[in-house]
Amino acid sequence: MKIKNLFPIMGLVFIASSLSLTSCSNNDDPITPDPDPVPTELAFAGSETCATCHQDKYDMFIESGHPYKLNKVVDGNEPEIPWHDLGYIQLPQGKTWADVTYMIGGYGWKARWLDSNGYIMTDNNSNDDTQFNMADGTQVGYSTSHAMGTKPYDCGKCHTTGWKSTDDGGAHQDGLEGIAGEFFAGGVHCEECHGMGNIHTVTTEESDIHVDKTSELCGRCHTRNADRSIAASGGFIKHHEQYDEWLTSSHNANNVGCIDCHDPHASVKYDDKALGQGVTKACTDCHSTFNADNHGGAQLECITCHMPKASKSAIKTGDYKGDIKTHIFNINAAADGKLFNAEGTVANPEGLGMSLDYVCYQCHKDVNGLGGSQSTKTMEQLSAKATNFHGTK
Numbered sequence: 135m136k137i138k139n140l141f142p143i144m145g146l147v148f149i150a151s152s153l154s155l156t157s158c159s160n161n162d163d164p165i166t167p168d169p170d171p172v173p174t175e176l177a178f179a180g181s182e183t184c185a186t187c188h189q190d191k192y193d194m195f196i197e198s199g200h201p202y203k204l205n206k207v208v209d210g211n212e213p214e215i216p217w218h219d220l221g222y223i224q225l226p227q228g229k230t231w232a233d234v235t236y237m238i239g240g241y242g243w244k245a246r247w248l249d250s251n252g253y254i255m256t257d258n259n260s261n262d263d264t265q266f267n268m269a270d271g272t273q274v275g276y277s278t279s280h281a282m283g284t285k286p287y288d289c290g291k292c293h294t295t296g297w298k299s300t301d302d303g304g305a306h307q308d309g310l311e312g313i314a315g316e317f318f319a320g321g322v323h324c325e326e327c328h329g330m331g332n333i334h335t336v337t338t339e340e341s342d343i344h345v346d347k348t349s350e351l352c353g354r355c356h357t358r359n360a361d362r363s364i365a366a367s368g369g370f371i372k373h374h375e376q377y378d379e380w381l382t383s384s385h386n387a388n389n390v391g392c393i394d395c396h397d398p399h400a401s402v403k404y405d406d407k408a409l410g411q412g413v414t415k416a417c418t419d420c421h422s423t424f425n426a427d428n429h430g431g432a433q434l435e436c437i438t439c440h441m442p443k444a445s446k447s448a449i450k451t452g453d454y455k456g457d458i459k460t461h462i463f464n465i466n467a468a469a470d471g472k473l474f475n476a477e478g479t480v481a482n483p484e485g486l487g488m489s490l491d492y493v494c495y496q497c498h499k500d501v502n503g504l505g506g507s508q509s510t511k512t513m514e515q516l517s518a519k520a521t522n523f524h525g526t527k
Contacts, residue, residue, distance in 0.1 A: 176330040194410035204320035252310025292355035349391040353377035373447035469517035
Protein backbone atom coordinates (compact mmCIF):
# COMPACT_ATOMS: atom_id res chain seq x y z
CA MET A 135 0.00 0.00 0.00
CA LYS A 136 2.75 2.38 0.88
CA ILE A 137 4.70 1.48 -2.25
CA LYS A 138 1.64 2.03 -4.45
CA ASN A 139 1.17 5.55 -3.07
CA LEU A 140 4.72 6.54 -4.03
CA PHE A 141 4.12 6.40 -7.78
CA PRO A 142 2.14 9.63 -8.05
CA ILE A 143 4.73 11.45 -5.95
CA MET A 144 7.60 10.10 -7.99
CA GLY A 145 5.77 11.11 -11.16
CA LEU A 146 5.41 14.67 -9.91
CA VAL A 147 9.08 14.79 -9.00
CA PHE A 148 10.04 13.55 -12.46
CA ILE A 149 7.80 16.06 -14.22
CA ALA A 150 9.13 18.92 -12.11
CA SER A 151 12.69 17.85 -12.83
CA SER A 152 11.95 17.64 -16.53
CA LEU A 153 10.49 21.17 -16.53
CA SER A 154 13.53 22.47 -14.72
CA LEU A 155 15.89 20.94 -17.25
CA THR A 156 14.00 22.11 -20.32
CA SER A 157 13.30 25.67 -19.14
CA CYS A 158 16.95 26.79 -19.37
CA SER A 159 19.75 26.07 -21.77
CA ASN A 160 23.09 25.01 -20.34
CA ASN A 161 21.31 24.50 -16.98
CA ASP A 162 21.76 28.08 -15.68
CA ASP A 163 20.96 30.50 -18.56
CA PRO A 164 17.98 32.80 -17.88
CA ILE A 165 14.72 32.29 -19.69
CA THR A 166 14.66 34.36 -22.92
CA PRO A 167 11.55 36.55 -23.02
CA ASP A 168 9.36 36.63 -26.08
CA PRO A 169 10.37 39.35 -28.58
CA ASP A 170 8.25 42.47 -28.87
CA PRO A 171 5.28 41.83 -31.11
CA VAL A 172 5.50 43.37 -34.57
CA PRO A 173 3.08 46.33 -34.84
CA THR A 174 0.31 45.93 -37.37
CA GLU A 175 0.07 49.65 -38.24
CA LEU A 176 2.77 52.14 -39.11
CA ALA A 177 3.57 54.88 -36.62
CA PHE A 178 6.41 57.28 -35.89
CA ALA A 179 9.16 56.04 -33.60
CA GLY A 180 11.21 59.24 -33.29
CA SER A 181 14.78 60.05 -34.26
CA GLU A 182 16.09 59.16 -30.80
CA THR A 183 14.82 55.63 -31.33
CA CYS A 184 16.63 55.46 -34.67
CA ALA A 185 19.80 56.41 -32.79
CA THR A 186 19.77 53.17 -30.81
CA CYS A 187 21.03 51.36 -33.91
CA HIS A 188 22.23 54.21 -36.12
CA GLN A 189 24.14 56.34 -33.63
CA ASP A 190 26.73 57.52 -36.16
CA LYS A 191 24.06 58.76 -38.56
CA TYR A 192 22.10 60.39 -35.75
CA ASP A 193 25.15 62.20 -34.40
CA MET A 194 25.75 63.77 -37.80
CA PHE A 195 22.10 64.50 -38.46
CA ILE A 196 21.50 66.25 -35.14
CA GLU A 197 24.25 68.74 -36.01
CA SER A 198 22.81 69.47 -39.45
CA GLY A 199 20.14 72.02 -40.32
CA HIS A 200 17.31 69.61 -41.11
CA PRO A 201 15.99 69.08 -37.55
CA TYR A 202 15.97 72.82 -36.80
CA LYS A 203 13.57 74.07 -39.46
CA LEU A 204 10.90 74.58 -36.79
CA ASN A 205 11.79 74.76 -33.10
CA LYS A 206 9.29 74.75 -30.26
CA VAL A 207 9.74 77.32 -27.51
CA VAL A 208 9.33 75.50 -24.18
CA ASP A 209 8.59 77.38 -20.94
CA GLY A 210 9.65 80.67 -22.52
CA ASN A 211 13.21 79.50 -23.18
CA GLU A 212 15.14 80.11 -26.39
CA PRO A 213 15.60 76.85 -28.34
CA GLU A 214 19.15 75.53 -28.41
CA ILE A 215 20.64 75.44 -31.90
CA PRO A 216 24.10 74.00 -32.76
CA TRP A 217 26.92 76.51 -33.26
CA HIS A 218 25.08 79.46 -31.70
CA ASP A 219 25.21 80.73 -28.14
CA LEU A 220 21.93 81.46 -26.42
CA GLY A 221 21.12 85.14 -26.66
CA TYR A 222 22.59 85.50 -30.13
CA ILE A 223 19.24 85.59 -31.92
CA GLN A 224 17.43 88.88 -31.44
CA LEU A 225 13.65 88.91 -31.13
CA PRO A 226 11.44 91.72 -32.44
CA GLN A 227 11.43 94.81 -30.26
CA GLY A 228 9.38 94.42 -27.11
CA LYS A 229 9.02 90.66 -27.45
CA THR A 230 10.37 87.94 -25.18
CA TRP A 231 10.58 84.21 -25.72
CA ALA A 232 7.41 83.90 -23.63
CA ASP A 233 5.59 85.70 -26.47
CA VAL A 234 6.77 83.16 -29.04
CA THR A 235 5.49 79.61 -29.57
CA TYR A 236 7.93 78.43 -32.28
CA MET A 237 11.05 79.70 -33.99
CA ILE A 238 11.36 79.13 -37.73
CA GLY A 239 14.97 78.35 -38.63
CA GLY A 240 17.78 79.91 -36.65
CA TYR A 241 20.42 77.44 -37.82
CA GLY A 242 22.17 78.97 -40.80
CA TRP A 243 20.71 82.06 -42.45
CA LYS A 244 17.79 83.63 -40.63
CA ALA A 245 15.17 83.25 -37.93
CA ARG A 246 11.47 84.09 -37.85
CA TRP A 247 8.82 83.35 -35.24
CA LEU A 248 5.26 82.22 -34.60
CA ASP A 249 3.29 84.37 -32.19
CA SER A 250 1.22 83.21 -29.23
CA ASN A 251 -1.56 82.05 -31.58
CA GLY A 252 0.77 80.30 -34.05
CA TYR A 253 0.71 82.98 -36.77
CA ILE A 254 3.96 84.02 -38.46
CA MET A 255 5.12 87.35 -37.08
CA THR A 256 5.07 89.87 -39.93
CA ASP A 257 6.15 93.43 -40.63
CA ASN A 258 2.90 95.28 -41.27
CA ASN A 259 2.85 98.27 -38.88
CA SER A 260 5.68 96.77 -36.81
CA ASN A 261 9.28 97.79 -36.26
CA ASP A 262 10.88 96.21 -39.35
CA ASP A 263 12.44 93.53 -37.16
CA THR A 264 10.46 90.33 -37.71
CA GLN A 265 13.39 88.55 -39.37
CA PHE A 266 16.83 88.16 -37.83
CA ASN A 267 19.67 87.74 -40.34
CA MET A 268 22.41 85.59 -38.90
CA ALA A 269 25.27 86.57 -41.21
CA ASP A 270 25.41 90.20 -40.08
CA GLY A 271 23.06 90.38 -37.08
CA THR A 272 20.61 92.70 -38.82
CA GLN A 273 16.85 92.71 -38.34
CA VAL A 274 14.45 93.37 -41.21
CA GLY A 275 10.74 93.21 -41.81
CA TYR A 276 9.12 90.05 -43.14
CA SER A 277 5.99 89.99 -45.32
CA THR A 278 4.85 93.60 -45.33
CA SER A 279 1.60 92.63 -47.06
CA HIS A 280 0.27 90.79 -43.99
CA ALA A 281 -0.86 92.45 -40.78
CA MET A 282 0.60 91.01 -37.60
CA GLY A 283 -1.41 88.01 -36.45
CA THR A 284 -2.91 87.15 -39.84
CA LYS A 285 -0.33 85.09 -41.75
CA PRO A 286 -0.87 81.36 -41.08
CA TYR A 287 1.99 78.92 -40.78
CA ASP A 288 1.40 76.50 -43.65
CA CYS A 289 5.03 75.54 -44.30
CA GLY A 290 4.94 72.23 -42.46
CA LYS A 291 5.24 70.05 -45.55
CA CYS A 292 8.95 70.88 -45.67
CA HIS A 293 9.60 72.20 -42.17
CA THR A 294 8.18 69.38 -40.05
CA THR A 295 7.97 65.60 -39.81
CA GLY A 296 4.58 64.01 -40.44
CA TRP A 297 2.74 67.15 -41.53
CA LYS A 298 -1.00 66.90 -42.10
CA SER A 299 -2.62 70.15 -43.16
CA THR A 300 -6.01 71.31 -41.90
CA ASP A 301 -7.22 71.04 -45.50
CA ASP A 302 -6.41 67.32 -45.31
CA GLY A 303 -8.13 66.86 -41.98
CA GLY A 304 -5.28 67.73 -39.65
CA ALA A 305 -5.80 69.60 -36.40
CA HIS A 306 -4.13 72.88 -35.41
CA GLN A 307 -0.84 71.87 -33.77
CA ASP A 308 -0.91 72.54 -30.01
CA GLY A 309 -4.36 74.07 -30.49
CA LEU A 310 -2.79 77.16 -32.12
CA GLU A 311 -5.16 78.49 -34.75
CA GLY A 312 -2.37 80.05 -36.78
CA ILE A 313 -0.70 76.70 -37.48
CA ALA A 314 -2.56 75.28 -40.46
CA GLY A 315 -1.90 71.64 -39.66
CA GLU A 316 -0.44 69.14 -37.24
CA PHE A 317 2.83 67.21 -37.18
CA PHE A 318 4.74 64.55 -35.28
CA ALA A 319 7.88 66.65 -34.78
CA GLY A 320 9.11 70.11 -35.67
CA GLY A 321 11.96 70.03 -38.16
CA VAL A 322 12.90 67.40 -40.73
CA HIS A 323 13.73 64.22 -38.84
CA CYS A 324 14.72 60.71 -39.91
CA GLU A 325 11.21 59.48 -40.63
CA GLU A 326 10.27 62.38 -42.88
CA CYS A 327 12.65 60.91 -45.47
CA HIS A 328 12.69 57.25 -44.40
CA GLY A 329 9.04 56.78 -43.52
CA MET A 330 7.44 55.72 -40.24
CA GLY A 331 9.81 53.38 -38.46
CA ASN A 332 7.98 51.62 -35.64
CA ILE A 333 7.82 48.30 -37.49
CA HIS A 334 11.46 48.54 -38.57
CA THR A 335 12.56 49.12 -34.98
CA VAL A 336 11.16 45.70 -34.11
CA THR A 337 12.05 43.66 -37.19
CA THR A 338 15.21 45.62 -38.14
CA GLU A 339 14.50 44.48 -41.69
CA GLU A 340 15.59 46.85 -44.45
CA SER A 341 12.35 46.09 -46.27
CA ASP A 342 10.46 47.72 -43.38
CA ILE A 343 12.04 51.13 -43.85
CA HIS A 344 12.13 53.51 -46.81
CA VAL A 345 15.54 54.09 -48.42
CA ASP A 346 15.24 56.42 -51.39
CA LYS A 347 18.52 57.62 -52.86
CA THR A 348 17.03 59.52 -55.77
CA SER A 349 17.29 63.26 -56.24
CA GLU A 350 13.53 63.34 -56.56
CA LEU A 351 13.26 62.72 -52.82
CA CYS A 352 15.34 65.83 -52.13
CA GLY A 353 13.21 67.61 -54.71
CA ARG A 354 10.10 67.27 -52.57
CA CYS A 355 11.35 70.24 -50.54
CA HIS A 356 14.32 71.77 -52.38
CA THR A 357 11.97 73.25 -54.95
CA ARG A 358 9.46 76.06 -55.25
CA ASN A 359 7.46 76.34 -58.49
CA ALA A 360 5.07 73.55 -59.43
CA ASP A 361 6.47 73.49 -62.98
CA ARG A 362 10.04 73.19 -61.61
CA SER A 363 11.06 76.55 -63.07
CA ILE A 364 13.64 78.42 -60.96
CA ALA A 365 11.81 81.19 -59.11
CA ALA A 366 13.55 84.55 -58.77
CA SER A 367 12.87 87.92 -57.18
CA GLY A 368 14.76 91.15 -56.59
CA GLY A 369 17.68 90.24 -58.82
CA PHE A 370 18.44 86.91 -57.16
CA ILE A 371 17.26 83.30 -57.25
CA LYS A 372 14.99 82.50 -54.34
CA HIS A 373 16.27 80.04 -51.75
CA HIS A 374 15.66 76.27 -51.38
CA GLU A 375 15.50 75.66 -55.15
CA GLN A 376 18.50 73.41 -55.56
CA TYR A 377 16.50 70.64 -57.20
CA ASP A 378 15.00 72.99 -59.78
CA GLU A 379 18.47 74.33 -60.55
CA TRP A 380 19.96 70.84 -60.80
CA LEU A 381 17.30 69.85 -63.33
CA THR A 382 18.73 72.41 -65.77
CA SER A 383 22.32 71.26 -65.27
CA SER A 384 24.59 68.83 -67.07
CA HIS A 385 24.80 66.87 -63.81
CA ASN A 386 21.18 65.89 -64.25
CA ALA A 387 21.77 65.06 -67.90
CA ASN A 388 24.62 62.76 -66.88
CA ASN A 389 22.77 61.12 -63.98
CA VAL A 390 24.88 62.77 -61.27
CA GLY A 391 22.42 63.23 -58.42
CA CYS A 392 22.35 64.89 -55.03
CA ILE A 393 23.84 62.06 -52.99
CA ASP A 394 26.69 61.62 -55.46
CA CYS A 395 28.11 64.82 -53.94
CA HIS A 396 26.28 65.13 -50.60
CA ASP A 397 25.70 63.12 -47.45
CA PRO A 398 22.14 64.14 -46.59
CA HIS A 399 22.73 63.32 -42.91
CA ALA A 400 25.56 65.85 -42.49
CA SER A 401 25.80 69.63 -42.43
CA VAL A 402 27.03 71.57 -45.46
CA LYS A 403 26.70 74.98 -43.81
CA TYR A 404 29.08 73.99 -41.00
CA ASP A 405 31.03 71.32 -42.84
CA ASP A 406 34.27 72.54 -41.27
CA LYS A 407 33.19 71.75 -37.70
CA ALA A 408 30.10 69.52 -37.76
CA LEU A 409 30.45 65.75 -37.65
CA GLY A 410 30.65 64.02 -41.01
CA GLN A 411 31.02 65.63 -44.41
CA GLY A 412 28.04 67.31 -46.00
CA VAL A 413 30.00 67.63 -49.24
CA THR A 414 31.58 64.29 -50.01
CA LYS A 415 33.11 64.95 -53.43
CA ALA A 416 35.59 67.39 -54.89
CA CYS A 417 34.88 68.60 -58.42
CA THR A 418 38.23 67.20 -59.55
CA ASP A 419 37.22 63.69 -58.45
CA CYS A 420 35.25 63.59 -61.70
CA HIS A 421 36.52 66.58 -63.69
CA SER A 422 40.17 65.62 -63.49
CA THR A 423 41.31 66.76 -66.94
CA PHE A 424 40.09 70.36 -66.92
CA ASN A 425 42.68 73.11 -66.97
CA ALA A 426 41.96 75.68 -64.25
CA ASP A 427 45.32 77.42 -63.95
CA ASN A 428 44.70 80.30 -66.32
CA HIS A 429 43.08 83.01 -64.24
CA GLY A 430 46.03 85.13 -63.32
CA GLY A 431 47.02 83.14 -60.28
CA ALA A 432 43.80 84.05 -58.48
CA GLN A 433 43.61 80.53 -57.01
CA LEU A 434 39.86 80.34 -57.50
CA GLU A 435 37.96 77.20 -56.62
CA CYS A 436 35.78 75.49 -59.22
CA ILE A 437 32.68 76.39 -57.23
CA THR A 438 33.59 80.09 -57.16
CA CYS A 439 32.51 80.34 -60.77
CA HIS A 440 30.37 77.25 -61.31
CA MET A 441 28.35 77.63 -58.10
CA PRO A 442 28.22 81.41 -57.57
CA LYS A 443 26.07 82.83 -54.79
CA ALA A 444 23.32 84.01 -57.12
CA SER A 445 20.65 82.88 -54.66
CA LYS A 446 19.45 84.81 -51.61
CA SER A 447 17.92 83.54 -48.39
CA ALA A 448 18.59 86.34 -45.91
CA ILE A 449 20.97 88.99 -47.24
CA LYS A 450 22.90 89.94 -50.34
CA THR A 451 26.63 90.41 -49.89
CA GLY A 452 27.18 92.28 -53.15
CA ASP A 453 25.38 93.69 -56.17
CA TYR A 454 25.67 90.30 -57.89
CA LYS A 455 26.15 88.11 -54.83
CA GLY A 456 23.60 86.61 -52.46
CA ASP A 457 24.23 84.15 -49.64
CA ILE A 458 23.56 80.70 -51.16
CA LYS A 459 25.45 78.86 -53.89
CA THR A 460 23.48 77.82 -56.93
CA HIS A 461 23.35 74.32 -58.41
CA ILE A 462 23.08 75.30 -62.08
CA PHE A 463 26.81 74.61 -62.64
CA ASN A 464 26.89 75.40 -66.36
CA ILE A 465 28.13 78.83 -67.47
CA ASN A 466 26.74 80.67 -70.48
CA ALA A 467 29.77 82.42 -72.01
CA ALA A 468 27.75 84.67 -74.33
CA ALA A 469 28.27 88.42 -73.88
CA ASP A 470 24.52 89.03 -74.07
CA GLY A 471 23.58 86.18 -71.74
CA LYS A 472 20.86 86.88 -69.18
CA LEU A 473 20.28 84.90 -66.01
CA PHE A 474 16.62 85.95 -65.64
CA ASN A 475 13.61 86.30 -67.88
CA ALA A 476 12.38 89.79 -68.78
CA GLU A 477 10.16 89.95 -65.69
CA GLY A 478 12.95 88.82 -63.38
CA THR A 479 10.75 86.04 -62.01
CA VAL A 480 12.47 82.96 -63.47
CA ALA A 481 16.17 82.13 -63.60
CA ASN A 482 17.89 80.21 -66.41
CA PRO A 483 14.64 80.02 -68.39
CA GLU A 484 16.31 78.62 -71.53
CA GLY A 485 18.65 76.26 -69.69
CA LEU A 486 21.81 77.94 -70.99
CA GLY A 487 23.45 78.25 -67.59
CA MET A 488 24.72 81.03 -65.34
CA SER A 489 25.22 84.38 -67.06
CA LEU A 490 28.68 85.92 -66.85
CA ASP A 491 27.60 88.92 -64.77
CA TYR A 492 26.63 86.76 -61.79
CA VAL A 493 29.79 84.71 -62.24
CA CYS A 494 32.42 87.38 -62.84
CA TYR A 495 31.05 90.45 -61.09
CA GLN A 496 31.40 88.67 -57.78
CA CYS A 497 34.99 89.90 -58.04
CA HIS A 498 35.13 92.33 -60.98
CA LYS A 499 33.11 95.51 -61.50
CA ASP A 500 30.66 96.15 -64.30
CA VAL A 501 30.74 99.34 -66.42
CA ASN A 502 28.58 101.10 -63.80
CA GLY A 503 31.03 100.33 -61.02
CA LEU A 504 28.81 97.68 -59.45
CA GLY A 505 30.12 94.33 -58.30
CA GLY A 506 33.35 93.36 -56.60
CA SER A 507 36.58 95.19 -55.87
CA GLN A 508 38.63 93.97 -58.83
CA SER A 509 39.08 95.61 -62.24
CA THR A 510 36.19 96.81 -64.41
CA LYS A 511 35.26 94.45 -67.23
CA THR A 512 32.65 94.68 -69.96
CA MET A 513 30.50 91.68 -70.75
CA GLU A 514 32.34 91.42 -74.08
CA GLN A 515 35.67 91.19 -72.27
CA LEU A 516 34.28 88.59 -69.91
CA SER A 517 32.93 86.57 -72.82
CA ALA A 518 36.29 86.61 -74.61
CA LYS A 519 37.96 85.30 -71.45
CA ALA A 520 35.29 82.73 -70.63
CA THR A 521 34.95 81.20 -74.09
CA ASN A 522 36.91 77.96 -74.11
CA PHE A 523 38.27 78.93 -70.68
CA HIS A 524 39.26 75.45 -69.60
CA GLY A 525 40.79 74.63 -72.97
CA THR A 526 43.34 77.45 -73.04
CA LYS A 527 46.77 77.41 -71.44
